Amino acid sequence: MDNFTVGYGRGSEINATLYAAGQYHSDEMWTTSTLLLVAVLCLYAVLLRLNLGSTFRFHLPGRQSLQELPEALALQAVYLRARESEKTTPGIRVGAGLRWETLLVDLNVIHRVCTDNITFPDRGLPKNERTNPLSAHLFSLDEKRWRAVRDVMSRVLTPAKLKSLFSLHARTSQDLRCSVRGEMNSEGFADVDVKELMERFVTDDMGRTLFSVDCDALRRPGNPFHSHCAQSFTNSWWRQLRQRLLRVWPSLALRIPHRGSTAQFFQKMVEDLRWNRGHCQKTQADLLEAMFVAESSGGCPALMRSVEAPQMFASFRAGFEATAPTITFALLELAHNPNVQRRLQQELDTIRLLQQEVADDEDNTDDLQVTADALAHMEYLDCVIKETLRKYPPNASLVRRSSKPCFASEFGDSRTTVIIEEGERFVVPVYALHHDRRWFSDPERFDPDRFRHQQDGGCTPSNNNQKAYMPFGIGRRHCVARRYALQQVKVGLVAICSTFEVELCSKSPPIPPPFLAGRGIVLALRNECYLRLRLRNL
Numbered sequence: 001m002d003n004f005t006v007g008y009g010r011g012s013e014i015n016a017t018l019y020a021a022g023q024y025h026s027d028e029m030w031t032t033s034t035l036l037l038v039a040v041l042c043l044y045a046v047l048l049r050l051n052l053g054s055t056f057r058f059h060l061p062g063r064q065s066l067q068e069l070p071e072a073l074a075l076q077a078v079y080l081r082a083r084e085s086e087k088t089t090p091g092i093r094v095g096a097g098l099r100w101e102t103l104l105v106d107l108n109v110i111h112r113v114c115t116d117n118i119t120f121p122d123r124g125l126p127k128n129e130r131t132n133p134l135s136a137h138l139f140s141l142d143e144k145r146w147r148a149v150r151d152v153m154s155r156v157l158t159p160a161k162l163k164s165l166f167s168l169h170a171r172t173s174q175d176l177r178c179s180v181r182g183e184m185n186s187e188g189f190a191d192v193d194v195k196e197l198m199e200r201f202v203t204d205d206m207g208r209t210l211f212s213v214d215c216d217a218l219r220r221p222g223n224p225f226h227s228h229c230a231q232s233f234t235n236s237w238w239r240q241l242r243q244r245l246l247r248v249w250p251s252l253a254l255r256i257p258h259r260g261s262t263a264q265f266f267q268k269m270v271e272d273l274r275w276n277r278g279h280c281q282k283t284q285a286d287l288l289e290a291m292f293v294a295e296s297s298g299g300c301p302a303l304m305r306s307v308e309a310p311q312m313f314a315s316f317r318a319g320f321e322a323t324a325p326t327i328t329f330a331l332l333e334l335a336h337n338p339n340v341q342r343r344l345q346q347e348l349d350t351i352r353l354l355q356q357e358v359a360d361d362e363d364n365t366d367d368l369q370v371t372a373d374a375l376a377h378m379e380y381l382d383c384v385i386k387e388t389l390r391k392y393p394p395n396a397s398l399v400r401r402s403s404k405p406c407f408a409s410e411f412g413d414s415r416t417t418v419i420i421e422e423g424e425r426f427v428v429p430v431y432a433l434h435h436d437r438r439w440f441s442d443p444e445r446f447d448p449d450r451f452r453h454q455q456d457g458g459c460t461p462s463n464n465n466q467k468a469y470m471p472f473g474i475g476r477r478h479c480v481a482r483r484y485a486l487q488q489v490k491v492g493l494v495a496i497c498s499t500f501e502v503e504l505c506s507k508s509p510p511i512p513p514p515f516l517a518g519r520g521i522v523l524a525l526r527n528e529c530y531l532r533l534r535l536r537n538l
């Protein structure tokens, strides 16, 4: 595999010496601490200057530094360069701070790496549970602790269990419609930040369906569930400092404590719910209950207890970072593509008419009822969502770490000399693959029809485009909540599109919208996403 950048020597370490109290005069103490602080700031400035904190160190034409780009676009630039320079390369090595990462380019190699559970069992994300107690969730758990937690989540998210959640989804979608109706002006429309609206919708739906908690985020925008997730999403200077340091000096970065009260909030929430359910002898068929049961009956109570609060937080965050943005991006595309919206609404209207025919008179309402049955008939909706996830995969890259040294030749690199070291990270540039015109013709066009006849190979004669499509990942670490998340996206989209026209307003973002830099693998909008929602004439 090719080397694209040069490696860097290890940074010098600062040894903090503890002095016995009283040995030094206070002014000497001050001088020492000030010097230390200045030294740390200088070191940080040098690291920034040298651009060591950035993932990739070469410049694009026009001299835009990749450091300024969101990771999805930076990886895409590297991916395209790799393809231009050598069409058959399986992957290229890129400098990531002081480490190397290998960006995989070849589809066959990607699939072999992601499905090799022995050599690439986990993601190797750096974490320190002491400074960040919420980091012990399924996404970041290593191989040893992962299986038990994954089993619990899989048991809760079976198709049969998901079907039983429909009445709860329907309640949240009703709240969503009410919330938008409440903002309408006398002319029957409202300019709404759908990004924030969808975050609140998903927060309520997640609370209700997975934890039996009424978050009430749609009615009370500043409620703690929403604000804690939003907080963890803001790029504060503290967070940016830790992120940059993580690349160049992970062991130091992991010692920096996480600020804010999010960990306490979720830990207390779990303890309160445990007490409440025990005290009232009330059980719920939800994810939290499944973890409580696994804790009391399984062989690893300590493990389960340590992941309950992190898993609760991570679920809300996944909604925030993945489900809500998917609905938002879909609505943005529908506003920019009225023909697609019209076709989707025709499908929804047909199903609404069918529902009204079979409904009792007193049940008869204009709102489309979200049921498992109704969703099963919405083929075009399916295509719209698939196309949204192609254009805007919320997890813009996948990550795997090697657990042992091996030869790259085992994964399709014919040059046997390339050795993969233990602990080396591999990155799959999902966004770049989804925008590669070899697999998806005219990739910047929003065209749900490319998923219409998937069995025929989709938009290109080869079947490779199916292999290149991976919004939920691949292998056994693929998204455990795939079905649940799709259900939630569908419910949200149906609630809006069946009741409102989605239009552009003066504050709407263009396509492509500006993405946020510094969010790692997450593809996020940089700003609000205002759209005009107008009550439909039915």
Ligand code: HEM
Pocket (backbone or CB within 6 Å): 138, 139, 140, 150, 314, 315, 318, 319, 322, 323, 326, 389, 393, 394, 395, 398, 399, 470, 471, 472, 473, 474, 475, 476, 477, 478, 479, 480, 481, 482, 484, 485, 486, 489
């Ligand atoms: C549209 C919404 C979503 C998308 C596109 C999405 C996508 C992904 C992707 C790409 C991965 C990494 C897969 C890999 O490395 O191969 C992942 C992992 C994961 N996702 Fe999702 N996700 C979504 C929603 C959710 C939701 C709502 C939850 C929780 C309720 C969730 C829970 C998880 C967990 C726990 C993992 C780690 C699985 C493991 O390592 O075993 N996801 N997701």
